[in-house]
Every structure is written in C-alpha cells, then in structure tokens.
Amino acid sequence: MSHTLKDQKKLLLRVKRIKGQTESLEKALESGTECLKVLQQVAAVRGAINGLMNELLEGHIREHLMSESATPEDRENDLEDIVAVIRAYMK
Template sequence: MGHTIKDQKKLLTRVRRIKGQSEALERALEAGSECAAILQQIAAIRGAVNGLMAEVLEGHLRDHLGAEDRTAEQRHEDLEQVMGVLRSYLK
C-alpha cells in the first residue's frame, strides 16, 4: 500500500486547508485588502504547500528508496524521478 493511500485523510486535510487559504486570498484581492494582509496570506499558502510537499516527499523516500526489497536499478530510477520533481519544485 502506497504512503499516499495510508496517509490519505491527513493529506486531503492539508489540501483542503490550502484550498481554503487560496479562496481567502482570492476574496482579499477582490475586496482590495491591504498589501500586507495579502502578502501574509501568500506566505501562509506557500508554507502550507511546502509542508505538504515535505510530507509526501518523506513518505515517498521512505517507501521507495528506503525499502529493502528494491533493486539498485529501481532505487536509481526512483531517485532520478524525485530529483526531477525537486528541480521543478525549486525553480
């Protein structure tokens, strides 16, 4: 069983929180809120997305790269996949 299935409820809770934060940001922009409030909301969303990414990444690394039943070739393929995702995420 994959880690995103085992942790599905917790991950979906995080995603729903991000969705709510995004909707609050949209409302703040539509209402012409102060720049500081908008910046704070953007920072909160970024922090929430970073936390979600860290949690899913940790689970992936533990389940795929840390699994003892994986061959060296499978680990290398998983590592390359993770590195590609991290490169695009950190751009």
Template sequence: MAHTIQGKKQLLTRVRRIKGQAEALERALAEKAECLAILQQIAAIRGAVNGLMSEVLEGHIREHLGATDLSQTQRDRDVDVVVTALRSYLK
C-alpha cells in the first residue's frame, strides 16, 4: 500500500478531522442540541468519511489496477478486492 504511505500525513489529517467531528457530535447529543445541528454534524461526518474513502480508493486503483506490469490474474484479483470493498462500504 505504497499510496497510503505516500499520502500518510494527508490521510491522518483527514482521520483526525473525522475524529473531531465525531467528538463534536457526541457532545451535541450529550448536551441535547437541536436536531438540525445534530443532522448537520452527521452529514459533515459522512462527507468527510466519503472523501477519505474516495482518496484511498483512488490511490489503490491507480497504484494496483493502473500498474502496467500486472498479469491478468493479478489484475482480476485486484478488481475483486476493490469490488468487495465498495460493496461493503455501500451497504
């Protein structure tokens, strides 16, 4: 997963932002904040997670499926991995 190592700092920044958003949601729920504020926080977290997934998925596709030195068997395996991950994510 060389692509995640190369973008490690940026990915960790995204994860920390998501963590902060989740903590803000927890506080909002504990403090009985307005429903709209809670819904907005949930939507923000979802958007942040989607952005993280998109970035990691793109890196994986470019690094693994875009490689010119892959055999067809390896490419098929990598496609299966991506499809499985997407199915799991979209459930």
C-alpha cells in the first residue's frame, strides 16, 4: 500500500488546512488588509506547503528508496525522479 494511501487522512487534513489558509489569504487581499498581515499569511501558507512537501518526500524516500525489494536500477531511477521534483520545487 502506498504511503499516501496509508497516511491519506493525515495528508488530507493538512491539505484542508492549507486550503483554509489560502482562502483566508484571498479574503485578506480582497478586503485590503494591511500588507504586513498579508505577508504573514503568505509565510504561513508557505510553511504549511513546505511541511506537506517534507512529509510526502520522507514517506516516498522511506517506501521507495529504502525498500528491500527495490533493485539498484529502481532506486537510481527513483532517485533521479525525486531530484527532479526537488529541483522544480526549489525554483
């Protein structure tokens, strides 16, 4: 079973919290909230997204790269995929 399915409830709760944060951010922008408060909300959203990314990455690494059933070739391919995702995320 995939780590995203095992942890689905926890991951979906994180996503729902992020959704709430982004909706709050949208409302703040629409209502003309002071820019410092908007910046703080953006920082909170970014932190929440980073936390989700970290959790997903850790689960993926543990399940795929650390799997005893994975061949060296599977691990190499998966590692390249993870590096590509991290590079895209870091841009």
